[in-house]
Amino acid sequence: MFSSVLSLKPTKKIIFWAKIALLTVLVAYIAHVLRQQAFNWATVQTQLRTVQHPERWAVGLLLLTPVNWGLEALKWQILLRRVELTSFWDAYRGVLAGVSLGFALPAQLGDTAGRVLSLRTNRAGAVGASLVSGGMQFYVAIVFGTVAWAYHMAVVPERNTQAGQWLLLVLGALSLGGVVFGVARRRLVQWLSTHPALMRFAEYWQVAGLYTDREIGRALSVASLRYIVFSGQFYLALRLVGILLPMGIAASSIGLVFLAKTITPAFNLLSDLGVREAASLWVFSPFSRSVVTVQAPVLLTATLTLWVANVLMPVLVGLLWIWKLKLTAE
Numbered sequence: 001m002f003s004s005v006l007s008l009k010p011t012k013k014i015i016f017w018a019k020i021a022l023l024t025v026l027v028a029y030i031a032h033v034l035r036q037q038a039f040n041w042a043t044v045q046t047q048l049r050t051v052q053h054p055e056r057w058a059v060g061l062l063l064l065t066p067v068n069w070g071l072e073a074l075k076w077q078i079l080l081r082r083v084e085l086t087s088f089w090d091a092y093r094g095v096l097a098g099v100s101l102g103f104a105l106p107a108q109l110g111d112t113a114g115r116v117l118s119l120r121t122n123r124a125g126a127v128g129a130s131l132v133s134g135g136m137q138f139y140v141a142i143v144f145g146t147v148a149w150a151y152h153m154a155v156v157p158e159r160n161t162q163a164g165q166w167l168l169l170v171l172g173a174l175s176l177g178g179v180v181f182g183v184a185r186r187r188l189v190q191w192l193s194t195h196p197a198l199m200r201f202a203e204y205w206q207v208a209g210l211y212t213d214r215e216i217g218r219a220l221s222v223a224s225l226r227y228i229v230f231s232g233q234f235y236l237a238l239r240l241v242g243i244l245l246p247m248g249i250a251a252s253s254i255g256l257v258f259l260a261k262t263i264t265p266a267f268n269l270l271s272d273l274g275v276r277e278a279a280s281l282w283v284f285s286p287f288s289r290s291v292v293t294v295q296a297p298v299l300l301t302a303t304l305t306l307w308v309a310n311v312l313m314p315v316l317v318g319l320l321w322i323w324k325l326k327l328t329a330e
Helices: 002-006 010-036 041-049 054-080 088-102 109-117 123-155 162-183 185-194 199-209 213-240 247-263 275-289 296-322
Strands: none
Touching: 041 296, 054 088, 054 123, 054 213, 054 296, 088 109, 088 296, 109 123, 123 162, 123 199, 123 213, 123 247, 162 185, 185 199, 213 247, 213 296, 247 275, 275 296
16 A cells, blocks of 8 residues: 555645545544543443334435435436436446445545446546536535525524634535536536647536536436435434434534535545544534533444445445446447
């Protein structure tokens, strides 16, 4: 591993060590919180005994996992029609293969590779479709996260600071910028395609200019529905471990955790593990001092349960399809 790191180019070395540094900060923050509320299974077990019918929350969480990734497959199928016609099942398999590769490769590289390699033709166009798909889910997280942060500042006055207001302004600008980008996407694609330094990459993003407004609307609707589904899974994981918060606080807190997970770079071999946990500890910390007690060990149990159900299980299933991927296209 160290020999491979030493052989990297300077820019890639900087990115690699930046990720290591960020991961170290996240782990240090989690360790700091746990020192204040030492993690022990006795605390978790005591909390679990207070939950009525935990099997209902667990079953609901597990049943929504294939729905979650099924919606992602539907979005992928809609966007892929401009590149290659594919069935929903084939789109599902490509998504799961991408989840598995994304578990070991940085950022969206693994996810895109799994989806593209599951196709037999026009893989360059599929790269563009994959980027559009990921961009849509990113945008949905930004929009919902903007609303969540505004509500969070309202219920947690100590975070309604000047920095918090600036963050809200930036998030609002990004949300509005997404609308502007959607309206001007064809002109932007045409400009990029004629730029001398970028023409050789045109085949990767030209597909973004081919989508109709109706196709974009359908894909965004599916992306929004998927966001609601995995937010619901987070809520079920909280209920599973006995954390019951008012609906508004729970929804805004979940939105902020997913916002942090979306804008934070992914880690090799860890996917988003660690990011969600650190973000959850920070977002829910004001409520650990309120009437509704949110203990750190119990909260970490909920986030790890969600990670196992929503990431690790699909990764294991997706491994079945990785072996069938073809490295060369027809």
